[in-house]
Amino acid sequence: MLAPGDLRPLVEVCDLVVSYGAVRAVDGVTISVAPGEVLGIVGPNGAGKSSLLAAVGGQLRPTSGQIRLDGVDVTKLPPHRRARRGVVRTFQDTSEFGRLTVFENLLVAGLGMHGASLYAATVGARAQARRTATAAERAAELLARFELEPMRDTYAMELSGGQRRLVEVMRGLMREPKLMLLDEPTVGVAPHLSEQLRREYRRIAASGVAVLMIEHVLEVVEEVSDRVVVMDNGSVIAEGTYDQVMQSQAVREAYLG
């Protein structure tokens, strides 16, 4: 079997700059993630981690630099076009669709369910019904796997923080993603659900998905990541395995000031 590093990277970020006015939140970052690999990004508040993730997801337009997905330049693609190429993400504040049930939250995410086509919803209703049936099947599988079956008809806004996080991850999995972006994926999650989530993140990576994760809790980073990038002031100051970066002098300085 191939080790993750042997594969061609799925996502390549080259010399990326994200500026807010005069402030360079991301200042020339170059990273890559291979299929099946979890890359953890750590760093103090304001290091530019969330901006980097948003630039990869398409929520932020970078000032310069390039983002390639599967070798294709996606730097200028809007988020929904990147999503259709296999990029999914979770948000720092959970992003459930509050007045949709858990099941509907999953259904919306199903492939071909993005509904941008009025034609599919009306004239092409039969083909759409087939896609809906496929998505419903997949949703049922995920509900079973994440043990959320009893909650399937519950409005997402009635869920706990941890369950909302689960729904976000399940929604991502509905799309059979290639790249999953996780923004602080265990924040505000009860301990037993956090454990379940960490297992799932490893399992998602093991299925061949590239995972890019921002996480403050170092214990989670150590457990889940194959490789760690440390950012400070918009730049990468260390890269390597968890143990390697934790021994770096630059990292100690950044954290201890």
Added chain:
Amino acid sequence: MSFSSLDFYLATVVVIFGVDVLSAWGLNLQYGYAGIPNFSFIVFQAAGAYTAAILTLGPMTATSGQTYVAGTHVPFPVALLAAVAAGAALSAVIGVFAMKRMRADYQAAILLILALILNQFIVTDTSLFNGTSGLANVSRPLGSLVNPSTTGWQWAYAALVWAICAVVLFAVQRLSRSSWGRALRAQRDHDAAAAALGCNVVALKMQVFVIGGAIAGLSGGLLVFYLQAFNTASWGYEETLAIFVSILIGGVANNWGVILGTFLVQIVFVEVPNLLPQFGYIGLVDALEWVVIGLLWMAAIALRPQGVIPERRVRAERFGLPALRRALPAATAAAAPGQQGAHEERLGATGGASRR
């Protein structure tokens, strides 16, 4: 009130009710399902009304006594379709800049201001639709079938309006339950997440804005053929507020609830006061009407933001999943220890309270 004038009044109420229900469905698609605070909704009804009027008034002559553009004679169904097209076309033009990604409160402000500007524009430029005097003498359609000066015609027209309502209800229900409708509701609740799942949020909003505009245009066309006249006072921005309150009271994102809300607001609170004995100075009753509508709005938001008949929960059974055994609270708690929210049957109607 004599019998014939009561008959006349009742038929008028039934027609107006139908027109108001149509408008409310149009705005409910935009606001209830898609979250677009379209405070200029009434403008699109006006577009339909003016279009239908000038297309049937005939060319302007020296003796018309009113000024307007592009007067011509087309058959009633063509004029009605043109009203639909006018509402849709104006929505498409305005949507190009009003449906861009922006905060909902900015969007609401832009659309409200637009309603004020456009109304003022038509008031000022009298060459288009005769300013504040507006257009009159629009002839009643289908005169060859029923004598237009009888209440029989009024009831026949009422029947036509409600037949059209039935068709529109079928269409809006079908659309709102489709995957397209689900994507609309998803982006309403969290637009960035919907985009991150492949929804083209701007396109979705644009589509629903144009469809709602088409329904508004249709309602305007139907209205003008009944009233035979239309002027700038018919589409003040506050008319949109009355439709909003109908939706908020009846049921946000529930097309049946909207019928109830429209009845309560447009008929009970707007029409019935016209029957009450007038008191105080002239216009006091009208002014009080708006006070009541404002209070209703506040009461709805404070007490029951999801409306009397809330958005319907879409259960997974509808998609062929085996029925969920109604889990006892204890069993549910075991599946997700320490979590709340499992008792959905009890929480049921609390939906709709979030994020608004």
